[in-house]
Amino acid sequence: MHATINARTSAPDLSQIDLDARYTLAQELALAAARQGKTRYNERAKLTIEHKNNDFQDVVSEVDRQLEDLIRQTLAKRFPEDGFVGEESGAAQLSARCVWVVDPIDGTACFVNGLHSWCVSIGMMIDGVPCVGAIADPNHDELFHGCIGRGAFVNNTPLRVSQASDIREGLTGVGTFHPSGKENFLPFLQKLLADGGMFIRNGSGALTTAYVAAGRLIGYYETQLKSWDCMAGLVLVAEAGGRRSDFLRGEGLLQGNPFLVAAPGVYDQLARMIGPSLDED
Incomplete structure (x- = not known):
């Protein structure tokens, strides 16, 4: 699948898409997975850690796979017609209009080493355009979320980029x-x-x-x-x-x-x- 952002001159046609339901589910799933992740984070000394392709800088834990399974199965149950791309389990149904793109724990190296810079990230594209995003950070009680045309927020506070000029x-x-x-x-x-x-x-x-x-x-x-x-x-x-x-x-x-x-x-x-x-x- 070839997907671009800047090549499009208009937003995707959302008239046949239940965007509200998907936006709500993205937030709920990110929070639920983050809560489970935080419990395992607090018990991280018990975790099994693996290195991908013999690269000691690229680690994965059993929690990554468990949380991705949770997210993927929930999405498949609610929206079986949607596609999916996950860091741990790969891609499926990329020809679908809606494709979810998920990292169950972004910052696994931080997670396994006791650093607070990790989160659950759930994004969704419609017709190749990023349209929904939810990033849950349980260590700081922050849920960053946004939806195309509706703004972006951290918890209930609107987000705005810096006004820096240099x-x-x-x-x-x-x-x-x-x-x-x-x-x-x-x-x-x-x-x-x-x-x-x-x-x-x-x-x-x-x-x-x-x-x-x-x-x-x-x-x-x-x-x-x-x-x-x-x-x-x-x-x-x-x-x-x-x-x-x-x-x-x-x-x-x-x-x-x-x-x-x-x-x-x-x-x-x-x-x-x-x-x-x-x-x-």
Whole structure:
């Protein structure tokens, strides 16, 4: 499936879609999974941890799989016609108009090491456009959520991106993927620091994207990100008035791409620092 964001000039046709029900379910499921995750987090010394493809930086726990099963089964029961993309269980029914994109625990390395930067992320596309997002952070009692045309919120508070006009006016989230994309990371940091900016990395792409939507960060650059880490956040950023790179171009849905979200006043500045690699598949 080839899905794009910026290639569309209009919103998808929602007349035949029960958007209210899906938006409500996304929030309920994210909260329910986060509560279960928090219980297991508090007992994390008992967890079985595995490393994907012998990569010690890419970990998965039994909780990831259990929560994804919970989310996937609930979605299949309520909306059997919908497609699904999950970090742990793969993709199905990608020809469906509605496709859910789920990370049961975004920030697993933080989760297993006792750091609070992890969350449950549930996003949904309609006709290839990110339309619903819910990101539940149980450690801070925050539910970031948004729906196309309806705004974005943290709990009940509306979100708005930063009004910064220069990267010196706030913090920029950053990250890099261990197997690929890291060659672009240090050059970007050098330019950011040279121009008076400062950076932060918290280990969760979903939370970092949500923080851009909330105006806590002025932008977020990741050299290579997966769709399940950012689908929900893409909705939040758009509804909060931010700008997004064309993340879903090419095979972005299944393979990932370089990623940038930012306040309008600093997006171009950050994009210039990243250079041509931002638009490479």
